[in-house]
Amino acid sequence: MEDADKGSQQEAEALPEVGEDAVTAVGSPAPPPGLTDEEREELQQELVKVEEEILTLSQVLAAKEKQLVEIKRKLGITTLNELKQNITKTWQEVTTSTAYKRTSETLSQASQRATAAFSTMGSAITRKLEDVR
Template identity: 35%
Template sequence: MEDHNTSKISEPASPVASVASADIAAEFAALTTEEQEKRHAEWSQELARVEEEINTLRTVLASKTRHASDLKRKLGITMWKEITDDMNQGLKNVKESSVFQRTESVLKTTSEKTASVLGSITSGITSKFSQMKNSESMRSIEEKVGSAYENVKTRVSTSRSGSINSFPDALNENDSTSGLNSPADSNNK
């Protein structure tokens, strides 16, 4: 019978519990068979009483939870509102934390410095462009582009005043006046 009772002892989860279980098992083994049966009966009764109390507490808790849900429903408090309130409170707690405030301060300082650097880079680029625009080489390029534009504009207006009505006609006339003939023209002659 002693082997039967000692085999019911479960393995403990921690080393401290292991020492306590070993002590309890040694004490239990030292008892007589009658004392072991008496102790076993006491533990069984205590276990039944504790389990009954747990069930009673579960029933009371379920009843209180239902009553709280009914009151919340009557007050218009929904699950979504509770979640929203919890989220807002959590965000408020995070924003009020010192870590968040320090991080926010660092980010603000960093963004201000970045804006300052980008502003100075932009102003530097702008000043370089204005210097380039006022340089002699840029004026020379502007003059050349302007004169090329005027030449094209003059030729187009001259061609319009003549008998030429289309771009291909203008090209053909230009070829014939310059003495250049296309291969198709030389075959036709």
């Protein structure tokens, strides 16, 4: 039982922590065939540079999102207002769609036919009732 606990503990230790990249967690593997040490070093430097750029962009995006929230707050734009606008826009898109128009026309025709059928049936029932008297 202790061996199983040690095995799962070792597996957990092998997993990279949040924010820790796979290269530093696993160590430096042997270069793939056809990749020189110099090429590998250049790729490592490029990897670090790209990771730094991603981090910078994430920070800039977070700052822009805060700025957006502040501007909306100053303008009085609330989440509820945005939701209302989105619903209105979506409803307009739905009602102007070809599928909606076809469905609406079909339902309108079905309604007219049902109304005519009920009217005919009502007239027939009325005549039968008059005949019974």
